Amino acid sequence: MLSYLARRILLSVAVVLTVIAALFAMMHAIPGDAVRTALGPRASEAMVEAYRVKMGLDQPVLVQIWRFFSTILQGDLGSDAISGVPVARIILAQLPDTLYLVAGAMVVAVVPGIWLGVMSATHRGSLFDRVTSVLSVSVMAVPSFVIAIYLLLIFAIHLSWFPAIGAGEGFADRLHRLVLPSVALGLAWIGYIARILRASMLEVMGENHIRTARAFGLSERRIMFDYVLRIALLPTITVLGMGIGQMLSGAVFAEIVFGRPGIGKLVYDSIAARNYPIVVGTLLVTTGFFVLVNLIADLLIAFLDPRVRNVVSR
């Protein structure tokens, strides 16, 4: 177990370091002066010089690489190019709103996704199964921002069931305003979850030990929930891990369409304002989050599956 844990964590660290290195390479390899790009075309010579010294760009490349890595790994993502406020603090302030949205989307995705997956696996080949399969691939195919706009048009503007803009005040209001963006963000993942769960349930249902359980007269209900689902849910955890990671940045569309604060909105505004430290900082935070969630998902599977748990402990 320990060696598996160590290896898995090491890989995650290597991936994060590679991303940071790629980011550094990108900032230095692109044509044109990074400072000019950062400050915009109207910056004066003095400003450019001051910025160079401040960012350490007058130092040798190796020193720059070292500083780049060490400051990031210390959690210092630099300062806002305009206000000078630490980027990490700005991002952290926006993170909760996005996390609420991701949590809402997860609820939207998981509950129907699991239900549909179980139902179509147990009713394989039925009309229900076929309709679910078509709907699953359909919601997976349509981009979330298209869904978001149509939801806004129908449910907020024409039917007025939900407010169109903002995150709201107070618990009930916030929850109310969370519904549409959560559906927009989570809809596709209903399809992903239903699909993977159906496939893995069918796989498990064909395994010999399920025949054994039937041969002992266990009820179908018990076999499905205690014997099949327990195994079939494991691959679903991987998909959920991917989903949470992707949603965190995919939230940008739902945040813009529904006028919500959050890190997606933050990045969008920062790009328009050419506020690069924030863009880079958000990339690092979301990537780190993505890697972390996937790591947790893998470790969770290792913990839940005694086969993995014990094989790796030997």
Added chain:
Amino acid sequence: MSLDASDPVLTVSGLTLSYDIPAGELKALRDVNLSIGKGEIVGLVGESGSGKSTLMQAILGLLPGAAQIRSGSIRFEGQDLTGLSARQMRGLLGDRISVVFQDPMTALNPVLTIGRQMIDIQHRSKLSRREKRARAIEMLARVRIPDPESRIDRYPHEFSGGMRQRVAIAMALMAKPALLVADEPTTALDATLEIATIDLLRELQSEIGCAVLFITHHLGVVAELCDRIDIMYAGEIVESGATGAVFQDPRHPYTQLLFGCDPAQIAEPMRHLPSIGGNLPDLTAPLPGCIFASRCPRADETCTTGHPADHKAGQSDLVRCHYPLAPRLEISA
């Protein structure tokens, strides 16, 4: 409903079963007759594709959806199993009828402990969870699992293949069934483990007094363990009788080919059925004659045109051949 003590536990009569497949109708079992007496061990022998597994699934009510029973009956303790609902069948499984499957590596649920699975299968019992656990431990001890009190909380993959098969036997016999179906329970084990597992099975069988349907293609095991033998070929039982008698004087040409010409060979552990020339006939369109005609060295026009009846011949109780009394084939090795 009164049951005579001499009544067989299981009687399969005239069972005909087919699978609906895209190419048509695959006649997997045709007019199968088989009976197992109380406390009797019956060996069912046949090559792969002979219909052994289908017959087993039919007895256990675990047939796939594409399978259709066309005619015949499976009487178990006076009830016709073919007429039972899924729910009624579930009531018998794991209680009056139990099964040990072939591959001990995959037959147990990998993410539940042995104890959990042994407690789950006692779902009909009114005992408390604790008592069920105690029974499971007791049963594990009887199949000689060392240190059963702590082993019971382990997962299947933490057991060796031989131990897993003993656990499976413990599970199958826990409810003291009237009939145990053993589907090649030792095929996946090596020779030493095989003997130990067979010995254990026989020991528990005589204690409990259950009947056993032992499906195998290992003739040595049949000779060693079984009271009676049934030989299956291409969906039909072609010969049946007391083990010693059939081994001594097989009457059906297929049985004769199977045993080969050297009777000494029989006692040798034979892991696989000896292969005889030719292939199984196409079961989607069986010819009108004897099912074995295309491979039978003795086949004549009678064999290719008419389906043989079951005869009692020599010491065998059933021989499905037009010439059950013909002299034995000369088989060159």
Added chain:
Amino acid sequence: MSSAVDPATAAVVKKPRKARGAMRRLVSDPLGALGLGLIVVTVLAALAAGLLPHDPVKLNPMVRFAAPGAEHWLGTDNLGRDLFTRMLYGARIALVISIGATVASLLVGLLFGVLAGFGPRWLDSILLLLMDAMKSVPTVMLALVLITWTGPSLWAVVLVVVLVNGPTYARIVRTQVLALRNAEFIEAERALGAGFLRVASLHVVPNIIGPLLILAAMDIPIVVGIEAGLSFLGLGVRPPTPSWGTILFDGFSYIRDSIWMVVAGGLPIVITALGFTFLGEALRDTFDPKLAKR
């Protein structure tokens, strides 16, 4: 217990089958036929765009927010431009970019997959790590940051697609190469002095191209989504060039004034995405039954 069926291994055993029979099976699958139909509609729309009487970019302030009618079939947008015309021109952009970017991703994937598979161990490790790293950056973030540096353009969209999809294809190619690498006939050829480019083009590509193309077809909705999404954010196709994403953004901005812009921008995205998805599913079911069973 990985449940992912590796298309690469499926490819090793597969031989090209009679194409005509396969085509018939494909079309006899109602979903496949529907998918094909939707794609044909999109392609025809792209081809027909030039035949329309209206200019897709010329402003016409006199007829802002016109409702659909005989003159403007889908009405006009906030600047009085004909929405139907813009929608059809959008199909051109969407198809050219998604197919072009997908081809580019396939080429990049092939190149790096072959390099990783045939190259020395250290190169393989580095490329694998790079692919893993690339896959670890959430798609939208990757796109946003890249375009922050390159500036919004069509090429930036293509670059994003290559970076998002390329590593997936490279991994599949690499698996296939590793499977073939030690095959006897390959070793013999290499002993005879065949370069790895020759081996790759003779043995790897024919073996892998079928599954790769199916995968690519199923990825096209993602690519259409990336193009439209970035254009929606103002980071892809620049106004006034008509892209479904920009039309949709205009529609979003004036959503209380007219619903027709949202229809003209969103509906074709839905149609194309569903078309390629249904076709991809049917392709996979027809040519890769191993995957289809799942």
